[in-house]
Amino acid sequence: MSMASTASSSPSSRNNSFTSFRGESFPDDRDLDLTSETGCLSIIVLGASGDLAKKKTFPALYHLFKQGFLPSNEVHIFGYARTKISDDGLRDRIRGYLSQGENGESEQLLKFLQLIKYVSGSYDQEEGFLLLNKEISQHESSRNSVAGTSRRLFYLALPPSVYPSVCKMIRQCCMNQSHLGGWTRIVVEKPFGKDLSSAEDLSSQLGELFDESQLYRIDHYLGKELVQNLLVLRFANRFFLPLWNRDNIHNIQIVFREDFGTEGRGGYFDEYGIIRDIIQNHLLQVLCLVAMEKPVSLKPEHIRDEKVKVLQSVLPISSEEVVLGQYEGYKDDPTVSKSSNTPTFATVVLRIHNERWEGVPFILKAGKALNSRKAEIRVQFKDVPGDIFK
């Protein structure tokens, strides 16, 4: 049995999910907070010059805009990065990734682009962030918003190495005075750090600056339909329930492949590589959903608890069960170091030591610049006894 999600490579038809696992299907106690959900909203995309911003963040915001969730009289969008470009420069970069009307640019698209302003600055100096704060405050006062009553959402479309300094700058220069009913929230991307110690450091650094309720850790694979459907497939389906175990399943493959390379993303990718970029987060999340026991309920905490048990049952990986590779031409990308040995392809076999999965290999594979673009979960059942088909 194989479940796949194939993405088109045309910019305008890419999957632009903006859902974290705090989506509607997984209600969270924090969603019941009666903090302000109306009034002036500033969305600040940090790293706006980059790949994530153009391929996913701005297109996702555009989808929300088209559906009426980002009314022009309340919302303003700010892009922030070091690259020195104008407002129109940023609009030109993202325009091709936003779905357009049949006759060229729709009025809606033009209205959306007009909501976007760009501010250039560094990630560790006050100067840029003070300027950003000034722009946000100007937008708030133009909407007659009383200081402190408005909402500020900072989306870090940046390599994790700069999260601590960026968060410090936001804390120092750009906070909304939330005691008046508004709020400041921070969305951080995967990977969360580089290894265990950097992840723990990052956690404590962010924890010192923000309350947990202000922090949103995103993994966009959790918003994909195929991934969201896994819970239903596993736990609301009598057909699969009795089969989902070592007695019936021979192996499970969770595969991610892309038919394009890093394309100028070396500033982020080369420091992290395919394991941290894809396997440690997207594929492990999928593995957890495929392998976990039924959670007590759909509450995020209950799902998380079951995922943690799966991860705790994974045996140390054997080096004989790992393959690493780098595609030819990777180092020709000017943003990649000429001496890089960062893997762009990896296969790793994980073994889950528990009653359900003992002896069933979970084969995780991810690669860039391969011959097709697909994300796939392949469940290979055992042969039936007395097979007559060979």
Ligand SMILES: NC(=O)C1=CN([C@@H]2O[C@H](COP(=O)(O)OP(=O)(O)OC[C@H]3O[C@@H](n4cnc5c(N)ncnc54)[C@H](OP(=O)(O)O)[C@@H]3O)[C@@H](O)[C@H]2O)C=CC1
């Ligand atoms: N690209 C994608 O499809 C997805 C990416 N992500 C995540 O988003 C984050 C950003 O990825 P992506 O946009 O692809 O990466 P990019 O390489 O495009 O980086 C984004 C921006 O960050 C700045 N930047 C890049 N490298 C560095 C560096 N070493 N130090 C400081 N600033 C830097 C650059 O802006 P400037 O120089 O102008 O300041 C760049 O435009 C990563 O954590 C990634 O995991 C998540 C999901 C999908």
Ligand SMILES: O=C1O[C@H](COP(=O)(O)O)[C@@H](O)[C@H](O)[C@H]1O
């Ligand atoms: O997180 C990431 O995901 C994208 C692939 O996402 P998809 O939704 O288009 O499948 C990948 O290209 C990128 O390297 C990685 O950072």
